[in-house]
Each structure stands twice: as structure tokens, then as C-alpha cells.
Amino acid sequence: MCFGGAPEPYSAYGKNGAITQWRSVFEQANALEDQIRAGNAPEGAQAQLEALRAKQQQLRDQGNKDPSFGVETREEIRQRDVGVGRENIDKAFTQFNPDFFNNFRDTRLSFYNPEIDRQFGDAKGKLVAALAGRGTLESSVGNRTISDVTRQRDEAKTNVANESQDAANQLKGQVENSKSDLYSLNEISADPQSVNARALGSASAIVAPQTFSPIGDIFASALQPFTNYQNARNQRGPVYRSTVPSGSGSGAVVR
Amino acid sequence: MCTGIEPALLSALAGGVLSGAGTMISQNQAEQQAQAQADARNKVLQATLTKNDALSEKSRALFDERAEKVQPEKVQQQQQEATEERTGVIEGNLDASPAEIPLSGSAPAVVKAEAAKGLSDTLAASRERAQALGKLGGFGDLFFRQGLDNLDASRGINLNNNFASGNLAVLPHLQDFAEARATKPISPIGGILTGLGNSLGSAGGSGYF
Numbered sequence: 001m002c003f004g005g006a007p008e009p010y011s012a013y014g015k016n017g018a019i020t021q022w023r024s025v026f027e028q029a030n031a032l033e034d035q036i037r038a039g040n041a042p043e044g045a046q047a048q049l050e051a052l053r054a055k056q057q058q059l060r061d062q063g064n065k066d067p068s069f070g071v072e073t074r075e076e077i078r079q080r081d082v083g084v085g086r087e088n089i090d091k092a093f094t095q096f097n098p099d100f101f102n103n104f105r106d107t108r109l110s111f112y113n114p115e116i117d118r119q120f121g122d123a124k125g126k127l128v129a130a131l132a133g134r135g136t137l138e139s140s141v142g143n144r145t146i147s148d149v150t151r152q153r154d155e156a157k158t159n160v161a162n163e164s165q166d167a168a169n170q171l172k173g174q175v176e177n178s179k180s181d182l183y184s185l186n187e188i189s190a191d192p193q194s195v196n197a198r199a200l201g202s203a204s205a206i207v208a209p210q211t212f213s214p215i216g217d218i219f220a221s222a223l224q225p226f227t228n229y230q231n232a233r234n235q236r237g238p239v240y241r242s243t244v245p246s247g248s249g250s251g252a253v254v255r
Numbered sequence: 256m257c258t259g260i261e262p263a264l265l266s267a268l269a270g271g272v273l274s275g276a277g278t279m280i281s282q283n284q285a286e287q288q289a290q291a292q293a294d295a296r297n298k299v300l301q302a303t304l305t306k307n308d309a310l311s312e313k314s315r316a317l318f319d320e321r322a323e324k325v326q327p328e329k330v331q332q333q334q335q336e337a338t339e340e341r342t343g344v345i346e347g348n349l350d351a352s353p354a355e356i357p358l359s360g361s362a363p364a365v366v367k368a369e370a371a372k373g374l375s376d377t378l379a380a381s382r383e384r385a386q387a388l389g390k391l392g393g394f395g396d397l398f399f400r401q402g403l404d405n406l407d408a409s410r411g412i413n414l415n416n417n418f419a420s421g422n423l424a425v426l427p428h429l430q431d432f433a434e435a436r437a438t439k440p441i442s443p444i445g446g447i448l449t450g451l452g453n454s455l456g457s458a459g460g461s462g463y464f
Contacts, residue, residue: 066432071429074425075422075424082414086414105344109348128356138359142356143369143373144373146374150353150374150377150378151381153354154350154377154384157349158348158381162389165396173399184413187414
């Protein structure tokens, strides 16, 4: 007697089934790809990788007759892609090492320091001239004045150095935030090539130089009294003379 | 052969036995089927939980590494390093030696000495201010570094969470597929015996025997 019935559906999960074979080939291909990306792959690795990926696809085509195989392998591939994307991001951001941020800080210092030194030189020169003109250069007043303007220079340099360190930290924060954004995009997209392109683009955008604002006139307050004195001397008008005539007449001055 | 039992009653008894046996066989098969399906679902669940346990361990390791850095001695060390770095930058931007006042050679010695002392004191005061500013900035730098450490740990943990969520998302579908694979057609024997038993009982009761 023949009972017939539907044929047994294809299962990729039997002993040495398609899923087991696929995983083995997938892991071999991934390991080889990691070696190639790290730069320490043996000769002929690229051709071997292509062969493994072709075999992997062949097994996938076979195994996809079982829908469970498709679901499971798709998730494993996605997780692999996210991992590769993350490594690409980390690699693109290796340029932002401590030397990079120290260089930025020192560049900022080398922008402001010469301006401070120039202004100090000008201010000191003017003060020395003013003090010498009044005969107070070689006195405690002169010493104190020169010390004050030197103190102001040191304060300016201290502040610039402090701000430069803050600026370097701010830049570091921007870099890390950008990296985090890319990590999030990577987890959403799971396409390592597009993530790689974004990482390189983002890294280039961060490197764009910042504009530094001018430092302003540091020694204006120190020079102000001497400037006012000189201006007053230059603008001094004629000596006051009485409008009342000293000769005869009703308006004569009584001596 | 005479058994002392009427054929109708005998057929009813035989029908009952057959029906009972058939029902038992069907029930056993159904129970075995349900067990196989439950085992299949549980096996897939267990595999997913094992994968997620591994991810959870990685996240825990990242957290522990991060938590280690907020221990008092580590924080103090980090603060000291931050303060030293900032103070080094600020102090390093000051001149190495005091400035000079252009005094004439005929200036009194006391004036020259007072000038040199004044400028030396100015530099010393500037260095003190630089150190104070470095110390103050060191507090901010400490929390900045701690913030970066938090960011780094959270990236790694988020990645593991992403993978775990992906595994859980496909779990119900994999369980359904596993259950379908474990489902086998139930043998008709139980049903046949039950049917025969019922028929025998009906026939005996209808007077065919």
C-alpha cells in the first residue's frame, strides 16, 4: 500500500549541513581578509580570498532553500560588516594622536607669542623713552613701571598658553564626537565601504584649520598715563593773559 | 468456541480496547511531537543566549576596565598627569630668565640691584601664577579625560548591544523555523485503531454480532 505524502523539506541544519560548511568557509575568509587589511597576508592571499568568497556564495545559494539559513547567515554577515566598518573608522582616526593635538596647541602658541613679544618690545621702548625723558628711568618709579609691564607680558603669555591647551582639548572633543557619530552610522548602515568613505571625509573635515582671533593691545593700560601726559604736552595752548589792559583809562589795573 | 460472553458484548469490549490503545498511541505521538518542537525552540533559544552571553561578557569587561579608572588612586594619578601637562605648557611659555632694564653704566649700584630684584621677583610671581593656573586647569582636564574614557567604553558597549539586539531580533523566526523542522507527520496507526475500536463497538451495539 502506498501512502504518498509531501517530500521532506530541505534542511540546512543536518550533520555537515550547508550552515556548518558555510560558517567554516565564512570564518576562513574573514581571517584571511583581516590579514590582508592588516598588511601581513601571505602571497596569493587575495586570490585565495576571492575563491573562498565564491565558495561562500555558492553554499549560501544552496542553503537559502532553507529560510532559516537565510535569516541566520544574513545576521552573521551584518555583524561582520559592522566589525569591519568599526576597524576602518579606527584606522582613519589614528592620525589624531597626541602629537597631532600637541602640534595644534604649539601652532596656536607660535601664532600669538610673536605678537605679544612685539607689543612688549614697543611698549617697553616707549616707556623707557618716556621715563628717560622725565629723568625717572634710573629710579624706583622706573623700575616699578618696567616690572609692571613685564608682569603684564607674562600674564598675557600665561593666558595664551592656558587658552591654547583649552583649544587643543576642544579639538580633541570634536574629533571624538565625530568618531562616535560614525560608529552610530556604521551600526545603522552595516556597509563598510560607505562607512570608510564617510570616515575619511569626516577626518579631513576635522583637520581644517581654525581661525585665530587677534590678541588685541595688551599694554594699552600701562602706556596710557604716559600717552596722556605726552598728548597734554603737545596740545598745551597759549599761556593765559588777562583781558584787562594795564594802561590808562577806566579799565586800568590798580597796582 | 464458547466463552460465556455474548458476541455483542465481546465486540464492545474489543472495540473499547482497540479504541483505548489507539487513543494512547495518538496521545503519545502528540506528546512526543510537542516535546520535539519545544526542544527545537529551546535549542535555538539556548544558542542565541550563549551568543549574547559572550557579548555581555565583553561589555562587562569594557565596563570593568572603565570602572577601574575611577578608583581614587587612578583618579589622583590622572589628575596629577593632567596638572603637570598643563602647568608644563603654561610655564614653558614664559621666558627662562628675567627681562632687563636698559640702565646706564653710571646708574647707582642700588638702583641696578633694585631693578634686577624687581624683575626677578616679577618672573617668580609669574611662575607662581602659571603653576596656580595649571593646577586650576588640571581639574577641568581630569573630567575631560574621564569623559573621553566614558565615550570610548560606551562605543564598545553599544556595539555589543547592537549585535545582541540583532541576535534577539531574528530569534523568534529561527525558533519558528526550528519548530517546523521538528514537526513530523503523526503516524495514522493510533487514529486507525481508535476508528476500528469505535466501529466494533457500534457494530456490536447495533446487533451485527
